[in-house]
Amino acid sequence: DIQLTQSPSFLSASVGDRVTITCRASQGISSYLAWYQQKPGKAPKLLISAASTLQSGFPSRFSGSGSGTEFTLTISSLQPEDFATYYCQQLHDYPRTFGQGTKVEIK
Amino acid sequence: QVQLVESGGGLVKPGGSVRLSCAASGFTFSNYYMAWIRQAPGKGLEWVSYISNANTYTSYTDSVKGRFTISRDNAKNSLYLQMNSLRADDTAVYYCAREVSGWFDFWGQGTLVTVSS
Numbered sequence: 001d002i003q004l005t006q007s008p009s010f011l012s013a014s015v016g017d018r019v020t021i022t023c024r025a026s027q028g029i030s031s032y033l034a035w036y037q038q039k040p041g042k043a044p045k046l047l048i049s050a051a052s053t054l055q056s057g058f059p060s061r062f063s064g065s066g067s068g069t070e071f072t073l074t075i076s077s078l079q080p081e082d083f084a085t086y087y088c089q090q091l092h093d094y095p096r097t098f099g100q101g102t103k104v105e106i107k
Numbered sequence: 108q109v110q111l112v113e114s115g116g117g118l119v120k121p122g123g124s125v126r127l128s129c130a131a132s133g134f135t136f137s138n139y140y141m142a143w144i145r146q147a148p149g150k151g152l153e154w155v156s157y158i159s160n161a162n163t164y165t166s167y168t169d170s171v172k173g174r175f176t177i178s179r180d181n182a183k184n185s186l187y188l189q190m191n192s193l194r195a196d197d198t199a200v201y202y203c204a205r206e207v208s209g210w211f212d213f214w215g216q217g218t219l220v221t222v223s224s
Contacts, residue, residue: 032209034209034210034211036152036211038152042216043202043214043215043216043217044152044202044211044214045214046210046211046212046213049208049210049212050208050210055212087151087152089152089154089210089211091208091209091210092209094157094166095154095166095167095168095169096142096154096157096209097154098151098152098153098154099151100151101151101152
């Protein structure tokens with residue numbers, strides 16, 4: 001199975017900060033990676049597909065990049081509504097696997 | 108608009124069974140792969156199973172193989188997960204999700220399954 005490791009697992013940041021979350025795959029997965037945002041008590045929402053395609057409804061301060069084994073999710077200027085847990089997911093192989101999550105909290 | 112509504116969760120004894128359902132609307136259900144994904148309390152996301160649009164292919168995570176069965180009824184726009192021989196570590200919120208090109212673009216609100224005596 002392909003393992004995904006996110007770093008950091010927890011991030012404390014202030015409104016306006018630039019935030020970067022990394023997702024590393026245990027083997028190359030080309031650009032077959034997605035990112036999700038989950039707020040407490042809610043279902044996850046697809047944020048980015050194919051490593052860098054931002055989904056409609058999300059602002060352009062979110063961006064994704066990377067290929068192969070290393071990927072990043074960047075929030076250029078953190079806003080109050082961005083405080084949530086973010087997960088990466090590989091779509092290269094079955095079983096689909098997720099990273100362990102990165103919780104972004106208010107500093 | 109796309110809607111996925113899960114039902115069937117609840118409290119189940121270890122070794123027991125439960126059948127989850129997911130009612131889909133707002134899209135042509137028979138055109139899409141579907142999946143179940145779970146989240147144990149306070150934990151991360153775990154993919155459980157998927158089924159192809161025409162019921163041809165399925166796959167399961169190792170921990171549920173032989174115990175869980177995914178199925179669908181395209182005439183009823185419904186997805187199912189039959190869960191047998193339940194264990195405490197199956198306790199989770201179970202989400203159904205629509206799969207597009209490998210990612211999950213719409214999720215239901217989830218249904219909680221608690222396995223406890």
